[in-house]
């Protein structure tokens with residue numbers, strides 16, 4: 001289904017509310033895009049996703065966090081306490097947290113590996129949840145853990161395509177967390193994820209003469225021009241802040 | 256008295272400058288604390304500016320102590336401290352001091368300045384860089400120029416004053432060139448030197 005367009009052909013944006021990211025993307029993520037947030041452990045993936053959801057909820061967009069790895073009741077204790085977070089968002093249902101293991105249970109998925117039908121059932125269940133609850137921002141943390149259970153590359157492709165099509169049609173902007181090792185090539189475990197995603201944002205660590213800097217880089221984003229430069233990131237109580245990585249003609253590579 | 260004169264001179268010269276100015280302040284070591292007093296007490300406090308003081312020269316606690324002796328209220332004064340990481344434990348840190356691990360983490364200095372200014376979007380600010388000489392010990396000229404360029408432009412667009420300290424005894428040709436490139440004004444406190 002075609003995505004909404006402005007008269008000038010420019011796609012409508014999902015203004016993330018993370019100022020620096022909106023700035024890099026010239027106004028936000030094109031609405032309905034599925035974006036991979038890819039990075040090694042502890043690089044800030046979950047924090048970025050949570051800020052994205054809170055900012056959306058504050059702005060009146062229904063936001064849903066699907067957690068696979070961490071129980072959602074512990075989640076907020078383990079990320080930085082954002083000062084713009086408001087309990088009322090959760091009570092009003094604007095900001096929802098859901099444990100995927102509970103969904104598996106409800107769907108009667110008890111085996112470690114999902115077969116073809118179960119994979120479809122999972123995609124359809126998430127899709128209808130988004131539809132019924134009019135979710136405009138979705139986070140799946142992490143897509144890597146879901147893919148581990150789907151296992152087969154073909155089924156992973158089917159799952160992501162099926163889900164992505166519905167989400168995009170509903171104008172739901174989605175962040176898929178992808179866990180990678182810093183030594184790895186590419187931005188996802190199976191490669192399918194990054195190929196199918198509309199965007200890829202990479203978080204990482206950069207060592208420069210003994211200092212370890214957190215970095216963020218937008219590698220791809222369909223539907224908009226954007227800077228592909230590397231930024232240095234800080235996770236603060238007022239949200240994610242970015243400044244350009246200084247080159248100084250002397251940076252010893254790495255990423 | 257010499258001390259009073261330096262203090263008054265700094266304040267007077269700063270007051271003559273418009274918002275968004277980037278100022279090089281060329282000091283002799285013995286004028287250091289007087290210059291700080293003039294800049295903060297007689298200029299920033301009078302103008303009701305939020306002060307973000309980046310120090311890579313002496314620990315923030317030493318400056319805080321000096322300000323407290325002068326009974327300068329700390330409410331709107333914040334520190335980004337690049338040299339206390341090793342020396343100070345978490346509990347001993349002043350609540351208005353944020354630590355940057357090392358003066359080589361220039362991006363993190365910018366991020367902390369940004370963080371502090373974001374908390375007071377409606378207030379005008381003075382950002383002090385103390386000093387270019389100590390930053391030059393830890394960083395090469397290229398990266399330091401790039402840092403100053405980005406920082407100053409960012410602060411200028413916010414309407415903030417930027418004051419960059421340069422200790423005349425430790426100035427090199429490179430530092431002088433850098434200051435010329437990045438600042439709109441130079442305040443030189445040579446007049447009261449020596450005595």
Ligand SMILES: Nc1ncnc2c1ncn2[C@@H]1O[C@H](COP(=O)(O)OP(=O)(O)OP(=O)(O)O)[C@@H](O)[C@H]1O
Pocket residue numbers: 039040041042043044045046047048078079080081235
């Ligand atoms: N309460 C807190 N205060 C300050 N910093 C925190 C706090 N909680 C977490 N952090 C910082 O956030 C980092 C982890 O961020 P986050 O959980 O977003 O990363 P991640 O990429 O999702 O990690 P993982 O790979 O474990 O899922 C920690 O390493 C820590 O530096």
Ligand SMILES: [Mg+2]
Pocket residue numbers: 045046047141
């Ligand atoms: Mg995480």
